[in-house]
Each structure stands twice: as structure tokens, then as C-alpha cells.
Amino acid sequence: MAGGTKYLMSMGELKRKDNSIVFKNDKGNSYLPVESIQELYCMNEISINTKFLDFAAKAGIVIHFFNYYGYYSGTFYPKENLVSGRVTIKQVGAFLNNRNYIAKAFVSGIGENIYQLLYHYYRHDKKEVEPALEWIREKLPEYMEDGNMEIKQILRVEGEIWQRFYECFKYILPEDFVLNKRVKRPPDNPINALISFGNSILYSKTVAQIYNTHLNQTISYLHEPSEGRFSLSLDLSEVFKPAIVYRTIFDLVNTKQIQVSKHFDKKYNYCLLNDEGRKIFVQAIEQRFESVFDHKKLKRKVSYKTAIRLDGYKLIKYLVEGEEFKPFSLKDMM
Structure with missing residues (x-):
């Protein structure tokens, strides 16, 4: 591959x-x-x-x-050879002093990329998604401009963005892939199975990309830092979900490459992709990671996988040099 x-x-x-x-x-x-x-x-x-x-x-x-x-x-992964005490100290300092700024940047990035994805369907006669577009366009910036927002409030706004996005699935996907409720462990229907599997692959890919930077994987801003997981990878991967995971899902389902009758196993209260379904999904999402776009700012071709690492570098630039942190945006594509 x-x-x-x-x-x-x-x-x-x-x-x-x-x-x-x-x-x-x-x-x-x-x-x-x-x-x-x-x-x-x-x-x-x-x-x-x-x-x-x-x-x-x-x-x-x-x-x-x-x-x-x-x-x-x-x-x-191999012993880290890009360890930087300076960057780690800066990460901790930013968590203590500027966590909300970075968390808001991630939430704004999520909203922007969901907007771009939904707008694609709006332009292709899915006018029912307009209320979600309007909320992201008009209401989200108002929330993000509030300098007094606590992290819990920021997380609530993030949750509302995703909920409004999920409510649009019934306009984008066929009936047997409609999302009634996001259920993670275990996924209870085909669309939840696809989302969970795709998110897991994106998360692991992000872990590998952060490994190639000086960042400490355990110090995060949107998600709570905790033992037993690389929470910074959860932060960075969030803004890529619309561009990588959901675009892959929508394409596979709407072109009938993935079908409920052929590619899922249902047992008791959970639903999983079968072996054939996994192979189809893995091939499609890996192609998405490796596909390239013309980056507006860098003025060169960049793969989605490389874009994840670039977000790590952007975060370092903010931490060390105070440059504005703006995560990956689908608008960066020419």
C-alpha cells in the first residue's frame, strides 16, 4: 500500500x-x-x-x-529521537496559561471543515443542510469571540457542532445508514461502525505523525490530558475527521461500495464491518491519506497525511514563537 x-x-x-x-x-x-x-x-x-x-x-x-x-x-514506536525539553516546557506553559485559545482554534477548525463538507452537498442540491451551514457561519464565530469561555463551554460548543452535522446525515446518506445517535463502544449500527473504525485509523495515523515532531503526545488542550492515551493526537485528529473519515464514508456509501447487506456483521447489540468491508474501507481511507492537494499558503502539493504533521509544526510555531495557531482547513486547498 x-x-x-x-x-x-x-x-x-x-x-x-x-x-x-x-x-x-x-x-x-x-x-x-x-x-x-x-x-x-x-x-x-x-x-x-x-x-x-x-x-x-x-x-x-x-x-x-x-x-x-x-x-x-x-x-x-521506536524510542523517541526528537525529544525536546524546551517544547515540552512550552506545551505545559500553554496548557496552564493559554489552553482556551488553542482549544478554540481546534473547535473553529472542526466547524470550518464541517462547513466545507456540508457546503459541497448544499451545492449538489442538498439544500436541507442550510440550517447547519447558517449556524456554523453565524453562531459559531460569536461563541469563539467570547474571551470568558471556560473549557467546559468550549467542549459544549464542539458537541453542538458535531450534533448539527450528524443531523444532516439523513439528507446525505441512504436510509439504512442514517445516524440516530452516535454510539461508540460498541457501535450499534452500520454508520456508527464506520465512524468508529475510521476515527481509530485516523487517530493512529496522527500518533505516527506527531512521533515525527518534537511534541509531547500526552499534553493536550481540547481533550483532557490523561494517563493511558496520547490525548494530543485526539486534538489534532479532530479537524481532519470531516476531510478524511467522513468524506471516505460518504463516498463509499453513496457509491454503494459499502452496503449494509454485504459488509457488516450484526451480533446482539453491536455492529461491525466484516473482513471484506474492512478491506474496502482501509483501501479507501489510505488512498485519502496519500492523496495530494495544492496548498494555498505553501504553494506546493501536500498529502493529507503530511498535513497532519504540518499541524504539529504549526502548534510548535505557536508554542515557541507565538505565531497564530490555525489548524488545517479545507479552504487551504486551491
Whole structure:
């Protein structure tokens, strides 16, 4: 798969053999070229030993693990070689003194990208989304200009943006993919299954991109910093959801590449993509990550995956040099 990313969809075992990676499953051995792999996605039960992990670390390979249900479990990455005490101190200082400013920037970015996505459908005769567009265009800036907003209020505004977005799904998607309520663990219907799976992949991709910056993954601003997760990746990934996850979902569903009758398993109170559905979704979202656009400010072609890392650099610029922090916007595309 493009961009140095390899997805392993079946059960098996990863081993080192000389200077190669071998994936062994019931179909035999597959040899993976080390020099062309930057990320490995383990989407099933895969056995790994410490000898292989040491080899992967020296090769600079990041490994993401997902469980049987498609939930992100965690990431193994090499020892951080871009550690910066200066940036970490600045991150902590910004959390203590300017958290609301950064959190608002993320929320404004979410609203802007949802607006651009909905406007695309508005221009294609989905006029029913106009109330959501109007709210984002007129009401959201009023909230963001309030200098006295606390973080809880900022989060409530973020929640309202997403809710208004979800309410538009019935105008964009066929009836069997309508979102009645966002349910995460476990997802209870096909659209929730797609959203959860897509968000997990985006989150893990963001973890890998932040790894290549000087940022500390655990110090976040919109989400609460907490033990056991890289909360800064949650922050940075939010603004990319409309451009990457939801565009992928809308395209796959509306072109009938993903169908309820063919690509989901329903059990008890949860619903998951089956193996075929996962393969289709993974291929589509990976193509989205690797697709390029002409960046208005940089005046060069940039992939969506690179844009995630660029947002990390923008945050560093704000922390260290005081430059305005403005996350990725679909309006940056020429």
C-alpha cells in the first residue's frame, strides 16, 4: 500500500528473518521490504516477539494494534529521537496559561471543515443542510469571540457542532445508514461502525505523525490530558475527521461500495464491518491519506497525511514563537 503503510488483515505471526520482515499465516510466508515500510497496521490477532520489535525499532517502523472488534488497542514506536525539553516546557506553559485559545482554534477548525463538507452537498442540491451551514457561519464565530469561555463551554460548543452535522446525515446518506445517535463502544449500527473504525485509523495515523515532531503526545488542550492515551493526537485528529473519515464514508456509501447487506456483521447489540468491508474501507481511507492537494499558503502539493504533521509544526510555531495557531482547513486547498 502507498506511503510506506502495510495493513495485515489476517491472523498470523510477524518475525525477523535476517534483514527482512516475514509475515506467516495459513497461506504461507510473505516477505515485507523493511526499507519501504513506515507503519504496520495489525488488524487481527498477530504474534510478535521481542527480537522482531527490536528490529522494527531500529528500522524506525511504527506498529499499530487493533483488536478483533476493530478497536484501536495501542501503538508501538521506536524510542523517541526528537525529544525536546524546551517544547515540552512550552506545551505545559500553554496548557496552564493559554489552553482556551488553542482549544478554540481546534473547535473553529472542526466547524470550518464541517462547513466545507456540508457546503459541497448544499451545492449538489442538498439544500436541507442550510440550517447547519447558517449556524456554523453565524453562531459559531460569536461563541469563539467570547474571551470568558471556560473549557467546559468550549467542549459544549464542539458537541453542538458535531450534533448539527450528524443531523444532516439523513439528507446525505441512504436510509439504512442514517445516524440516530452516535454510539461508540460498541457501535450499534452500520454508520456508527464506520465512524468508529475510521476515527481509530485516523487517530493512529496522527500518533505516527506527531512521533515525527518534537511534541509531547500526552499534553493536550481540547481533550483532557490523561494517563493511558496520547490525548494530543485526539486534538489534532479532530479537524481532519470531516476531510478524511467522513468524506471516505460518504463516498463509499453513496457509491454503494459499502452496503449494509454485504459488509457488516450484526451480533446482539453491536455492529461491525466484516473482513471484506474492512478491506474496502482501509483501501479507501489510505488512498485519502496519500492523496495530494495544492496548498494555498505553501504553494506546493501536500498529502493529507503530511498535513497532519504540518499541524504539529504549526502548534510548535505557536508554542515557541507565538505565531497564530490555525489548524488545517479545507479552504487551504486551491
